[in-house]
Amino acid sequence: xxxxxxxxxxxxxxxxxxxxxxxxxxxxxxxxxxxxxxxxxxxxxxxxxxxxxxxxxxxxxxxxxxxxxxxxxxxxxxxxxxxxxxxxxxxxxxxxxxxxxxxxxxxxxxxxxxxxxxxxxxxxxxxxxxxxxxxxxxxxxxxxxxxxxxxxxxxxxxxxxxxxxxxxxxxxxxxxxxxxxxxxxxxxxxxxxxxxxxxxxxxxxxxxxxxxxxxxxxxxxxxxxxxxxxxxxxxxxx
Amino acid sequence: xxxxxxxxxxxxxxxxxxxxxxxxxxxxxxxxxxxxxxxxxxxxxxxxxxxxxxxxxxxxxxxxxxxxxxxxxxxxxxxxxxxxxxxxxxxxxxxxxxxxxxxxxxxxxxxxxxxxxxxxxxxxxxxxxxxxxxxxxxxxxxxxxxxxxxxxxxxxxxxxxxxxxxxxxxxxxxxxxxxxxxxxxxxxxxxxxxxxxxxxxxxxxxxxxxxxxxxxxxxxxxxxxxxxxxxxxxxxxxxxxxxxxxxxxxxxxxxxxxxxxxxxxxxxxxxxxxxxxxxxxxxxxxxxxxxxxxxxxxxxxxxxx
Numbered sequence: 329x330x331x332x333x334x335x336x337x338x339x340x341x342x343x344x345x346x347x348x349x350x351x352x353x354x355x356x357x358x359x360x361x362x363x364x365x366x367x368x369x370x371x372x373x374x375x376x377x378x379x380x381x382x383x384x385x386x387x388x389x390x391x392x393x394x395x396x397x398x399x400x401x402x403x404x405x406x407x408x409x410x411x412x413x414x415x416x417x418x419x420x421x422x423x424x425x426x427x428x429x430x431x432x433x434x435x436x437x438x439x440x441x442x443x444x445x446x447x448x449x450x451x452x453x454x455x456x457x458x459x460x461x462x463x464x465x466x467x468x469x470x471x472x473x474x475x476x477x478x479x480x481x482x483x484x485x486x487x488x489x490x491x492x493x494x495x496x497x498x499x500x501x502x503x504x505x506x507x508x509x510x511x512x513x514x515x516x517x518x519x520x521x522x523x524x525x526x527x528x529x530x531x532x533x534x535x536x537x538x539x540x541x542x543x544x545x546x547x548x549x550x551x552x553x554x555x556x557x558x559x560x561x562x563x564x565x566x
Numbered sequence: 567x568x569x570x571x572x573x574x575x576x577x578x579x580x581x582x583x584x585x586x587x588x589x590x591x592x593x594x595x596x597x598x599x600x601x602x603x604x605x606x607x608x609x610x611x612x613x614x615x616x617x618x619x620x621x622x623x624x625x626x627x628x629x630x631x632x633x634x635x636x637x638x639x640x641x642x643x644x645x646x647x648x649x650x651x652x653x654x655x656x657x658x659x660x661x662x663x664x665x666x667x668x669x670x671x672x673x674x675x676x677x678x679x680x681x682x683x684x685x686x687x688x689x690x691x692x693x694x695x696x697x698x699x700x701x702x703x704x705x706x707x708x709x710x711x712x713x714x715x716x717x718x719x720x721x722x723x724x725x726x727x728x729x730x731x732x733x734x735x736x737x738x739x740x741x742x743x744x745x746x747x748x749x750x751x752x753x754x755x756x757x758x759x760x761x762x763x764x765x766x767x768x769x770x771x772x773x774x775x776x777x778x779x780x781x782x783x784x785x786x787x788x789x790x791x792x793x794x795x796x797x798x799x800x801x802x803x804x805x806x807x808x809x810x811x812x813x814x815x816x817x818x819x820x821x822x823x824x825x826x827x828x829x830x831x832x833x834x835x836x837x838x839x840x841x842x843x844x845x846x847x848x849x850x851x852x853x854x855x856x857x858x859x860x861x862x863x864x865x866x867x868x869x870x871x
Contacts, residue, residue: 380757406759418754420747431747434740435759483759 330358333393333518334487340387341378348374350542351388361519363529365563366539372522373415376489380412381405407435409486417476421465425456428464428475432482449478452508470501487518494525506532526563530554575712576830582718584826585725589780590803591818592732593773599749599813600769602669606676607656608777609800610683611649613793615778616785617687619645620698634701642782646775653774654767687793695792698785721783728779729819736815745769749813809851811864820862
């Protein structure tokens, strides 16, 4: 097995008095796509938010290449190479496409490198190049998702945390997004993918974890999970 | 005076007044945009700026800088830095600990900071008016019977120049773009690796420094300072920020200039005296808000899901 990039050990998070994560442990290896499945409120988004330190962990650890990054300031986590594409895309609606991408490279001081990275994102998403001067809020849902991913790529991440990239998109667009995630992964970026759409997620991922009310109830290779009876019943629908 | 001359005279007066309002309104608007706080202490920072530059100018008077334009410009720049840092300190001590608190608590804190500032200055100055003595003359330009002093022209140009510099900063630099991005979505900025505390501190610095520059200019223009001088301009600048669309930077400039012009034309309405100028200008502003509740440049969210 290759190196462990991201490792959660007994991670606990609570909102007020209520535990959203009740001690979850998972490992993501270098070059993998790992998916985190579960229904609404299972704690999938909270897991990502805890990794990127948007919400504080109250127990357990997050390790990145063996280094403890639990509750480090969010901008330091980004600088290390862990970047979180939040649920709902969260485009800066009144900034144009180019400015949105520039914000993604905020930690970068080198303008030449910044331009290079913008070119790379435009190669991956030609439609963003066409609309570079348009306000982010005026893009279609699919384009906004591309922009959100492109903006994250501007940091040149080692690990990409994707929260529901398929949300609210037409099936054909979803497939396009999934293909791009695959392309990014082939380029060497490790991916932790949170999805409600278990079918597409399992098709794409190497391994998966299933979360239920803050606990991991199942884990395994994606092809095994996609044949598992309880998963088929609960998340695949037929 | 002919109608045209009155018109030109009022445009000149209005632009100068409006650029003061604009400079102060910018601070309200920037801070509101980024932390959703109506910073009541902002008006007092303007007043502190006036006193700070007066102190410096008095020190410079007998040096090579003198108390003419060189001395005024140098003392204004130093004042902007000192008072800008005061703004950062205020944010750090009074507002930052309440970042997650309900906005109302923050509002009360801002009122408290305002009282601390003007009461401190009141104690120091004994509540007296202080003359803002400069070495500037009363030379100017006459166009017909319209008379504009050099001071008026220079102050207006300086105020507009500061606004333009700010505009460039906000639209062209990474820090400026980050300010706008934070005002749209703070959490998302944290995910982009933006050190939001730093950017918020910078916003306070810039907003407060602009208010301090306006305080200096007001001192030079009116020739006196008082510990309560921030009160009225605070209300007016806040109004200007709302009229332009609060949180929107060009809106604050536009709102300031508009309010200044309305006020100076308000002094010229036949049959009612010039003391009704505020009634006139605020009536028009109310009408604007009825038709454009988000302010002149405020727009509905362009949103697609």
